[in-house]
Amino acid sequence: MRIALDAMGSDNCPEPEIRGAVEAANLFGDEITLIGPEDILRPRLQELSGDGVPVYIIHTTDTIIMEDKGRKLARKAKRNPMTTMAVGMDMLKDGEVDAFVTAGNTGGALATAYFRLGTIPGVKRPALTGLFPVKGGYCAVLDIGANPDCKPEFLLQFAVMGSVYVNNVLNIPQPRVGLISNGEEAGKGNELVRDTYSLLKSSGLNFIGNLEGKELFGGGADVAVTDGFTGNVLLKSSEAVAQLITGTLRQELNRSIRTKLGALLAKPAFTSIKKLLDPGEIGAVPLLGIDGLVFIGHGRSDSYAIVSAIRSARQAVESNLLDALSTAVQERLENLQSRIQDD
C-alpha cells in the first residue's frame, strides 16, 4: 500500500510525521511518501530510518499553516498547486498513492480536496467528521464545520456516509445513527431537524431517533448527524468544558502538599481521563464525500497519533471505503427517486 503524508501538518511538524512515517513503514510494510521541504526532512529521516525502510520524500516548500483562515486560506487552497496538501492530493488523484494523510489545517485540507479532487458523484456536500470520545468508545459526529447551513438531504447523506465509514474503518456493524436535537421525542428540534427526522426514519439506516448530549456522550450512538454550525459549536464547547474541568483540577491538585500527594497516588485514574480525551487512538478521520481517501488528524498529533492515522487510512483502503461510499450514496439516491415517483 502507498500512503502520502503531509510532513508539515501537525503543530510540532515535521518530527511527529517523520517518526510516524518510519514507524508505520516498519509496522505495516507500506510505502510512505513524506511531502515537504527535502532539506529539512532528509537529514532527520536518515537519522531515524535504517536501510530499506520504504519512506520517500517529495519536495515542496509551500504549506497551508494553522493560522491561514478565511479568504487567504481559500485562495491558497484554490490557487497554489505546490502546498504539501495540493501535492499530496494530486498524487492521490493520479493514482500514485492510495490515501493522503495530514494533521494540518482542517479547513485548508477540505478546501484543497474540494478543488483538486472534487466530490463523489451524487454527493451534495462533503462533511467534516469529528470522532467524539464517549462512554465505551467513539461517536462519529458530522458535519462539524464544513456546512454551517444545511438542508435535510445533506444530513441524510451525512448519515449514509457516516454509517459506511464507521462500519468499514471502525468495524462497527449496523451503526446506530442519531440526529442531534434539543429533545429526544420525535417532533422536537428546529425546522431542519424536524424535516430531517422523517427522511432518516424511512432511510433504511439503523436510525435511533433524536439524540441529546446525555445519550451522545453516554455512548448511545455510533454516528450523530447535525448541521456544520451546531456540530462545530458542539465540538469546540465539549473540548472547552473538558479543558475547564481538567485545568481546574490540575490547579487545585497543585494547591497543597496533601493534594499533590493525593494526585501522585491517584495518577492511574488521571491517566485514564487523559486517554479518554486523547485523539491519538484513532489518529485521523476521512473527509467524507470527497472523491479520494483524505484523512485528517489532530493538530496535536504525536508520532503515535500519526501511526494511528496511517492505520485508519490503510483500513479505509483495504475495506474499499471510497467504493462503498459511492455505492451507498448512489443506492440511496435511486431509492429516494423511485419513492418520489411512486408517490
Next chain:
Amino acid sequence: MRIALDAMGSDNCPEPEIRGAVEAANLFGDEITLIGPEDILRPRLQELSGDGVPVYIIHTTDTIIMEDKGRKLARKAKRNPMTTMAVGMDMLKDGEVDAFVTAGNTGGALATAYFRLGTIPGVKRPALTGLFPVKGGYCAVLDIGANPDCKPEFLLQFAVMGSVYVNNVLNIPQPRVGLISNGEEAGKGNELVRDTYSLLKSSGLNFIGNLEGKELFGGGADVAVTDGFTGNVLLKSSEAVAQLITGTLRQELNRSIRTKLGALLAKPAFTSIKKLLDPGEIGAVPLLGIDGLVFIGHGRSDSYAIVSAIRSARQAVESNLLDALSTAVQERLENLQSRIQDD
C-alpha cells in the same frame, strides 16, 4: 418583600423548598408563600419553623411534573389554573407577591408564564437563560431552548435582556456580550449568526464579537446569545461532557486501594470541581421577556440552592429588573426604528 415559592418543583420536593423558605424568611425577613398541598406542607413547616417566621401556605394539589412533555405539558400549562405554577403566577399578576420562584419543569414554567403573564410590551420572544459555570464565574447563555428557530431581531433582544439581567442581578457593569459561532472572525457563522452580527455591532451593547467554546468557558463573556436549538445542544452537551469526565474519574479512582487513598488526600480538589459545576450558588435565573419576575431553579436544587434562588429573585425585585428590561427593550426598538427612518 413577598416571594411565592413553588413547593412542588424540585426533584426532592417539598423538603428543599420548605427548608429553603424558612431559611430565607429568617435570613432576609421576607414573606415567603409556599404553594402546594397544605396537608403535606403544614406539618413539616411547623416542625421546621419557630414562631413568627413569615412563611405561609397557599393550598393547591395540582402540579406540573418533570415528566410532563410536549402536548400534555402545553395543555396543562394553558388549561389548568390550579397547578402550583399557575397559582403562584396569578398571585404575581395580581400584585400579591413581588416574584415567583420554582425549581420545577422549565418548559412548564415558561408555558404557564407565557399564558398567564404574557410578555413585556415590545418583546418578540421570551428566552430561557442558562447560567454556565466558566473560568472565574458565570456566563448567561440565552436562549437555551424556548425558541429552536430564531430571527436576528430575537437574538438582539436576547442580548439586550441578558445584559440588563447580569447587570442588575449579578452586579456586572457593562456586560460583555458575545455571539456564539463556529469561528471568531466576523463573517463566520450560519445565516442567522451572520445577519445578527451587524445588528449587535451597531446596538450600543458591549458587543465583543463571535464566541467559540474556548472563550465562552474561558470566561471571555458575561452574556452569550444563540438560538434556542444551539443553546440547548450546548447546555446538554456541556453537562454530559462534565458527567462523562467526573463519572469516569470517580470509577477510576475506585479501582485500587492506591487510587482510593489518593482520592481521599486529593478530596479538596474534587470539592472545588463539584463547586465549579454546582448550580446552587446562583440558584435560579429569570424567564427573560415574561411580564413578571419568574425565577427558575435547577431540578436538583437543595435547600441551599432554594435560598440562593430566593436571593436572586429579591435582588431582581430590589433592582427593578422588570422596569429595566422594559425600558431597555423599548429604547432599543425606538433606536432601531429611528435608524430605519434615517436610512
